[in-house]
Amino acid sequence: SGPSLGRPKKDEEQDRPQARKDAAARNAVEGKCGEGKRSYGLGRIRVRLRETSETVIALQLLxxxxxxxxxxxxxxxxxxxxxxCRQPKWA
Incomplete structure (x- = not known):
């Protein structure tokens, strides 16, 4: 979602819950992308063809x-x- 088109509504508070949910979803996705760059080398992909890049990214996500x-x-x-291992052995 983004800003609604057209004339602004009188009550802007109605759009806040939806915007908050959208921001939370984006934060989760951005966090996972950041983890991929830090831990799995997604920031170091240097292939030239689009299909190859998509394949490498898909394999990293897998x-x-x-x-x-x-x-x-x-x-x-x-x-x-x-x-x-913690349980005592009797007999």
Whole structure:
């Protein structure tokens, strides 16, 4: 969303919640792009063709998603292993 076209409304407060939601969504996307540039090298793409650039970016986003899923999967397994190691062994 952006500023509405045409004559300004008398009550501008009605557009604020929508603008706030849009800003929150943009912040999430910009944060993920920044993480990609810092951690995954998205800022260092130096390919010339458009198709190649899009492919490299798509692969980097795939790697980002896979690493996130791996972190989510690894944490419960790690906790389970830690709990198994802490239990006393009888007999």
């Amino acid at each position: 790697v980002m998603n896979l690493e996130r899923k791996l972190r989510i999967l690894f944490l419960p397994i790690f906790r389970l292993l830690m709990n198994l």
